[in-house]
Amino acid sequence: MDNYPLLNLFWTMLxxxxxxxxxxxxxxxxxxIFRSDDMGGWGKAGWTIFVILxxxxxxxxxxxxxGxxxxxxxxxxxxxADAAFQDYVRKAAGSGGGGAPGGGAGGHVEDLAKLADLKSSGALSEEEYQRAKDKLLA
Known part of the structure; x- marks a missing residue:
C-alpha cells in the first residue's frame, strides 16, 4: 500500500x-426515540441504553x-411545527382579531384602510378622518 498514497487517501476519506x-x-x-409518543419512559430508557451500549x-x-x-x-x-408557525403568523398579523379593537396590528391596518376608502369616496371629511385615525392609533 505504500506505493499507492492516493489509494490510502481514498480509504481514509471513505x-x-x-x-x-x-x-x-x-x-x-x-x-x-425521545420524540416517539407511542413509547413510555421505560421503553425509551431501554432503547437508549441498547443503542448506546x-x-x-x-x-x-x-x-x-x-424504522x-x-x-x-x-x-x-x-x-x-408548520401549524405552530401558521398560528404564530395569524396572531402576529392580527387576522384572528377581525378588525376589532385590540385585534393586533392587522386589525388596525384593516381599519385604517377602511377609513382611507371612506375618505377617498367622500363619506368622511378630512377632520373626521383625522379624528378617527387618531382614535384608532391611540
Missing amino acids: ELFLWILWFFLLFKIITD LPFLGVLVYLIAR GSMQQRDVDQARK
Whole structure:
C-alpha cells in the first residue's frame, strides 16, 4: 500500500465518511426515540441504553423494529411545527382579531384602510378622518 498514497487517501476519506454517516444515523435514532409518543419512559430508557451500549446491533435492531414509523414521526413533527408557525403568523398579523379593537396590528391596518376608502369616496371629511385615525392609533 505504500506505493499507492492516493489509494490510502481514498480509504481514509471513505472511513471518515462512513463514521460521519454512522454518527448521523445514531443521533437520528436517539432523537427518534425521545420524540416517539407511542413509547413510555421505560421503553425509551431501554432503547437508549441498547443503542448506546451496543451501538451497531442496537441501531440495526431499532431500524428493523421501528424504522418504518420513523418517517411518520418526522412528518407529524413537521406538521406540528408548520401549524405552530401558521398560528404564530395569524396572531402576529392580527387576522384572528377581525378588525376589532385590540385585534393586533392587522386589525388596525384593516381599519385604517377602511377609513382611507371612506375618505377617498367622500363619506368622511378630512377632520373626521383625522379624528378617527387618531382614535384608532391611540
